[in-house]
Amino acid sequence: MxxxxxxxxxxxxxxxxxxxxxxxxxxxxxxxxxxxxxxxxxxxxxxxxxxxxxxxxxxxxxxxxxxxxxxxxxxxxxxxxxxxxxxxxxxxxxxxxxxxxxxxxxxxxxxxxxxxxxxxxxxxxxxxxxxxxxxxxxxxxxxxxxxxxxxxxxxxxxxxxxxxxxxxxxxxxxxLPWKWTGDDEGRFTKATVMALKGRILLYYASPQFNPENKAERWETAYTYNKMAAEQIEANGYGLYDSYENIWFDEMNKEVLFVTRYQEPDITHHWDAATRPLSEAQNYSGCNQPTKEMVESYPMITGTPITESPDYDPLHFWQNRDPRFTSTIAYNGCKWELSGKKDRIQWTYQGHSTLNPSSSGFYCRKAINVSYTPYYTERSSTDWIEIRFTEVLMNYAECAAENGKSDEAYEVLKRIRQRAGIEAGSNGMYGLKANMSHDEMIAAIMLERKIEFAYEGKRYWDLRRQRMFASEMNGTRRHGLLPKLKISPVEFDKIKDNIDIDKDYTTYFKDSVVVLDQKYEINFQNNYYFYAIPNKHLETNSKLEQTQDWDNGTFNPYE
CATH class of the missing domain: 1.25.40.890 (Serine Threonine Protein Phosphatase 5, Tetratricopeptide repeat)
Incomplete structure (x- = not known):
């Protein structure tokens, strides 16, 4: 219950x-x-x-x-x-x-x-x-x-x-107890508190709050997150065996901070907003992966696609990190939505008039394939705000910032092992050996991007690490839109028998499309701490506006 x-x-x-x-x-x-x-x-x-x-x-x-x-x-x-x-x-x-x-x-x-x-x-x-x-x-x-x-x-x-x-x-x-049982499952536990405190200490040590990189904040965050990871795991929590089923096997050992849903009383419409409109109801168009996101996933060896001789850009889905298959729906993949056996997801131009994906991709994360369209806007899949993997990743980042790269390596290996990435002959799961500080932080941020994709973490990570300028400013996001090489009428006759691993390029040509057609990305430096809305200042004359906003005087770094 x-x-x-x-x-x-x-x-x-x-x-x-x-x-x-x-x-x-x-x-x-x-x-x-x-x-x-x-x-x-x-x-x-x-x-x-x-x-x-x-x-x-x-x-x-x-x-x-x-x-x-x-x-x-x-x-x-x-x-x-x-x-x-x-x-x-x-x-x-x-x-x-x-x-x-x-x-x-x-x-x-x-x-x-x-x-x-x-x-x-x-x-x-x-x-x-x-x-x-x-x-x-x-x-x-x-x-x-x-x-x-x-x-x-x-x-x-x-x-x-x-x-x-x-x-x-x-x-x-x-x-608080370490765990609740019965109707009380989902209430806050010691593990919830430790995970949340660890996250807050990580934020406070990060560049958003700590532009001067004060070492004592990183030391505090490291000590606490290491202890939190050890104690939480010692009390029955840990990495769940199935990455894909973290969202569907409720209250599994990875869940630390959760919002529980139960149809018909308390529901959400994540499934409807994320699935193709043909298999949803009343919502659509959200969480459509960009080409840049799709290319972030390494190969199954853990090697980046830019460094792997096995990467085939014409068959980009082959031999990728298994989290790719759990997260990204692409043209021609099997996706048995609404319980439709052997259903194939098409994203090629003209395949549907029902608000098709503008990027050529759909997000599969936390999408319950058994839902019929009616239930997609009445989903009862629990929201997991913090899972044990985040505690490990927070610990790894703090360890790296304190010069303890060996500890960071061990965490990354554990997470990649659970994901299904191959260890390789050197047991490094595709990680570069002897990384510098900056290389290790970049590796950790990339692992967070992949591991927590579409879990509401990437935006906040870019903020706390002040990475918008280096990662996104001056760029535009892109999609990869497939186009048929034969007529739609002819394709409809044969599409159920196509093996996309062998025949994809016979029938499709992928074209890069620009998604940000009006503007380039231009995240402003003062956005790392937003302005207090004027209506609150107008009702309270003692509130100061944030620095760098309308002559604001409040210093958010103190």
Missing amino acids: KIKYLLYSVLTTAVLSGCIDVLDKKDLSAITEKDVWNNAQYATAYLNKLYRDNLPGWDQDVAGYSDEAYGETGILYGHLTTTSIDNWPYKEIRNINIMLSSIETGNIDNATKTSLKAQALVLRAWRYFQMVRLYGGVPMILEPQALTDDLYVTRNKTSECINLIIKDLDDAIDA
């Missing part, structure tokens, strides 16, 4: 289940605040609603903010204004703060109270971290404000925000 994030039905049922005095004039549909904090069931229902309101979920747009997929966005074209990026969830944070302060007023048993508070603290840490990675320092409000309070608050320094976020996680961890 998945967590039921329902509040009102639980509370209403609880209220109406007891004996009722018909002469009592009390509003029988209401539950007072005092009732909630004196009853563990009510308080748990309140927390469940906080989970539902604050957990991250599927984002079908974020791949288009990077080189993973095409998307017209002011972020990449340099067209943002001070109103463009608005993530200001103080209403949700207030509700978390209400629980943290009010639960102390009730008579719920201490063990339950401590557990509920710990989970709320993690939610608050998560919400604040989401803002800090966008804006730098923000007002850290830790109590529910009253109308009589001074509501004109200032922005805390970024360092203060990070410290308070870490404190919330540290205060929470001891009260």
